[in-house]
Each structure stands twice: as C-alpha cells, then as structure tokens.
Amino acid sequence: MAKIKGEIIIDVERCKGCHVCVPACNFKCVGVSPKVNSKGYNYVVFENSESCTGCANCAIVCPDAAITVYRTKVE
Amino acid sequence: MSSIAKKENLVYQRPALRTEKEYSFCPGCGHGTVHNIILEVIEEMGLQEKAIGITPVGCAVLAYEFMNIDMQQAAHGRAPALATAINRMMPDKAVFTYQGDGDLAAIGTAETIHACNRGENIVIFFVNNGIYGMTGGQMAPTTLPGMPSSTSPYGRDVETMGGPMKITEMISQLDGVYMSTRQAAHTPAYVRKLKKAIRQAFENQQARKGLSFVEIVTNCASGWKKTPTDANKWLEENMFPVYPLGDIKIDGKLVK
Ligand SMILES: Cc1ncc(C[n+]2csc(CCOP(=O)(O)OP(=O)(O)O)c2C)c(N)n1
Ligand code: SF4
Numbered sequence: 001m002a003k004i005k006g007e008i009i010i011d012v013e014r015c016k017g018c019h020v021c022v023p024a025c026n027f028k029c030v031g032v033s034p035k036v037n038s039k040g041y042n043y044v045v046f047e048n049s050e051s052c053t054g055c056a057n058c059a060i061v062c063p064d065a066a067i068t069v070y071r072t073k074v075e
Numbered sequence: 076m077s078s079i080a081k082k083e084n085l086v087y088q089r090p091a092l093r094t095e096k097e098y099s100f101c102p103g104c105g106h107g108t109v110h111n112i113i114l115e116v117i118e119e120m121g122l123q124e125k126a127i128g129i130t131p132v133g134c135a136v137l138a139y140e141f142m143n144i145d146m147q148q149a150a151h152g153r154a155p156a157l158a159t160a161i162n163r164m165m166p167d168k169a170v171f172t173y174q175g176d177g178d179l180a181a182i183g184t185a186e187t188i189h190a191c192n193r194g195e196n197i198v199i200f201f202v203n204n205g206i207y208g209m210t211g212g213q214m215a216p217t218t219l220p221g222m223p224s225s226t227s228p229y230g231r232d233v234e235t236m237g238g239p240m241k242i243t244e245m246i247s248q249l250d251g252v253y254m255s256t257r258q259a260a261h262t263p264a265y266v267r268k269l270k271k272a273i274r275q276a277f278e279n280q281q282a283r284k285g286l287s288f289v290e291i292v293t294n295c296a297s298g299w300k301k302t303p304t305d306a307n308k309w310l311e312e313n314m315f316p317v318y319p320l321g322d323i324k325i326d327g328k329l330v331k
Contacts, residue, residue: 006086007079018103018296018303024263041102054079056087057263063107064098069087070080 006054006071008046014066017041021058021067027051030058090114092123092143099137103303105293106135108260109202109269113173114142116273120281125169127161129154131183133175134208152183155190158197169280171198176217177207180242184216187246194251194285198276201243201288204295205314212298216240219317224298239317243290247323253285255324259292261307265320272322285327292318 008029015037021030021044031047046052054071092114098107117126126144130136132151139146149157154172162170179187179201190197206224207213214224214231217239221230231239247255256272259265269291276287292314294306301309323331 005079007084009080014097016102020103020261020303020307023304054084054086055263059087060111060263060266061108061261063100063102063104063111065089065093065107065111067087068080068085068089070084071086072079072081072084 002073002075004053004071005074006052006069007049008052008054008058008070009068010044010046011066011068012037012043013039014064015041015043016064017043018063019044020061020063024057024061026055026057027053090118092118094141094143096140098141100134101297103294103296103306104134104208105204105260105291106202108266109200109291109293110135110138110141112260112266112270112273113171113200116270116277117144117169120274120277122169122277122281125167127165127168127170129158129161129170129172131172131174131178132209133178135173135175135202136209138173152178152181153186154178154183155186155195155197155199158199159190159193159195162195162197166196166283169198169277170196171200171277171280173200174202175208176201176203176205176215177210177213180216180240184242187242188249191246191286191288192249192251194249194253196280196283196285198280199286199288200273201290202293203290203318204293204298205239206295206298208295208298212295212300217242219313222313241318243288243323246288247329251286252288252324253327254279254287254322255290256288256322257290257292257318257320259310259315259320261294261310290318292320
C-alpha cells in the first residue's frame with residue numbers, strides 16, 4: 001500500500017527556540033535539543049522521522065520560517 | 076540527508092518574497108507568522124509588482140526590511156492616511172497597512188475610523204496583541220480587564236481605564252467597510268483560515284470593492300512575560316472570550 005512520508009529540514013541558526021512548532025505536530029516529530037545555537041537558543045530537532053507525513057503543520061506556525069518540508073509517496 | 080528531501084518533493088519553504096534578513100521579533104511572536112502568510116498570498120496572487128505596504132510605529136516598523144515589495148513607513152497611527160494617499164494616486168496598486176493595536180486603536184484611532192468610513196480601497200491588517208509591545212508592555216486600549224501591564228501593574232481597572240476596545244466590531248458598522256474579520260495565527264488550523272481571509276481581502280482590493288479589515292489576535296510573549304507556548308495558551312483562554320474569532324462583515328453585509 002502506498003504511504004505518505006515526510007521529512008523536515010530545520011535551519012538551526014534561524015530557529016529562535018520558541019517551540020511553537022512542537023505542539024503543532026500531531027505525531028511528535030519535533031523535539032527540543034538540549035544544545036543551543038550560536039545565539040543561545042535551544043533549537044528544535046526532527047524526531048520520530050518515521051511518523052512524519054509532511055503535513056507542514058510545524059512549518060506554517062514557525063514565525064521565522066526555519067522549517068522546510070518535503071513529502072513523497074512510498075510504495 | 077534521506078531521499079525524501081529533494082526539490083521535487085518540496086511542500087513548504089521560506090516565503091519567496093521574504094528578504095534574507097532575520098526578523099527582529101522576539102521568539103514566538105505572532106508578527107513573524109502573519110508577515111509570512113501575507114507574503115505567501117502576495118506571491119500566490121502575483122501581486123509582487125503591485126503591492127505597496129505601509130508599516131506602522133511599533134514592533135512591525137521594520138517590515139520594510141523583511142518584505143521584498145514596495146513599502147513606506149507612516150508616522151505613528153497614520154498608516155491609513157498614507158495608504159489613502161498612495162491608493163488614490165495609484166489606484167491600480169495593492170495597498171495595505173500593517174498595524175499594531177497601540178498604533179491602530181490608540182494614537183491612530185481617528186485615521187482608522189475615517190479611512191474605514193470613506194471606504195478607501197485598501198487592506199488593513201490589525202495585529203492585536205493587547206499591549207504596546209515595542210515600548211515595554213504598556214496598557215493599550217485593547218488590554219483585557221484585570222490584565223497587568225507596565226502602566227497598569229495591578230491589572231487594568233475598567234472603572235478608571237475603560238474596557239477593551241473592540242475596534243473591529245466598531246468599524247464594521249461603517250458603510251465604507253466591505254469586509255471585516257477576526258483571525259489568529261498560532262496553530263496550523265488558524266494559520267490556514269487566516270490565509271484564506273488575507274486572500275479574500277486582497278481579492279476585494281483588486282476588485283475595488285472597498286476596505287477590507289483583517290484583525291489577527293496574537294501573543295506578545297515578552298510583553299505578557301510568558302514563554303511563547305504559554306502565551307499562546309493564555310491567548311486562547313483569555314483573549315478569545317473578549318475577541319471572538321470569525322467573520323463580522325462579508326461582501327458589505329454584517330454576518331455577526
Ligand atoms: C508619535 C509617537 N508617539 C509615541 C511613540 C513611541 N512608540 C513606539 S512603538 C509604540 C507602541 C506600539 O505598540 P503597538 O502598536 O501595539 O505595536 P506592537 O509593538 O505591540 O507590535 C509607541 C507608543 C512614537 N514612536 N511616536
Ligand atoms: S515585544 Fe511583543 S510584539 Fe514586539 S516583537 Fe516582542 S513579542 Fe512581538
């Protein structure tokens with residue numbers, strides 16, 4: 001059966017660590033890194049990549065548009 | 076990098092009309108999300124050459140650095156007056172203002188009401204975060220009853236300071252207003268609804284229907300002294316009951 005699979009790429013340096021994207025994902029694919037970027041923000045990271053559908057919910061709520069989203073169908 | 080992150084699979088990226096410059100807004104501030112959606116709509120409607128944005132005084136003043144379209148900046152509260160002039164000189168353009176609640180509903184109240192009353196063919200974006208953000212969280216006309224701010228540290232006292240001003244409901248009574256709506260931008264569902272409203276507003280403007288007014292209720296996490304995610308929760312629990320979302324006027328007719 002064909003399945004929709006997604007992937008997000010986070011621009012760590014643009015992330016301001018607001019974490020508004022974290023609850024926006026229904027599949028818990030966005031987590032918070034214990035590390036900080038060069039500005040000192042705890043940036044977000046892609047987790048549970050298997051569950052990502054590429055719905056872009058995380059990306060459209062990001063004020064800094066730091067997330068790029070890809071989606072494809074896999075057989 | 077896996078095989079999915081390829082150009083042909085791209086579904087979302089930074090709006091093309093955004094400049095490279097990083098937003099000056101605080102982490103999680105709704106201004107950034109609203110900027111992004113406006114730019115997406117302008118791009119999707121092919122209005123890059125026509126759009127002229129008027130920036131306010133307030134945190135959004137630097138929008139001209141972030142939006143890769145023609146921009147002008149007005150004196151505090153005077154964006155609708157400047158938009159009126161530009162729109163009348165160049166009626167084929169897509170003129171919009173982008174204003175905060177201190178700008179639009181306090182110092183600019185007169186300009187707002189009269190531009191609405193005249194039915195200028197412009198779009199007004201009204202970002203209501205219930206506070207003066209840029210200057211350090213002073214009370215705005217939109218501040219909620221009991222809500223602390225730097226100039227009402229014990230909370231807004233309605234007896235002496237009046238209640239929250241619902242400017243979108245007020246201007247909706249004016250015949251010049253063709254569309255008015257109140258939206259939000261902090262969850263995916265609200266972002267999608269807001270995008271539709273913004274598109275409708277620009278379509279009205281291009282069809283010369285008159286004035287379209289889009290209020291967006293957002294957080295000011297810094298002014299509210301909360302984390303962005305807590306501020307968004309607080310917004311739903313406290314701002315929404317006073318500023319209910321939805322369309323107020325559509326196609327020149329009150330729907331609420
Ligand atoms: C004539 C004038 N009066 C006062 C100010 C100071 N001032 C700068 S920003 C601002 C408040 C803006 O608040 P708001 O419109 O709510 O926007 P926000 O910063 O919350 O986005 C004020 C009073 C000014 N720049 N010019
Ligand atoms: S002070 Fe408030 S409105 Fe201004 S950028 Fe910060 S969060 Fe946004």
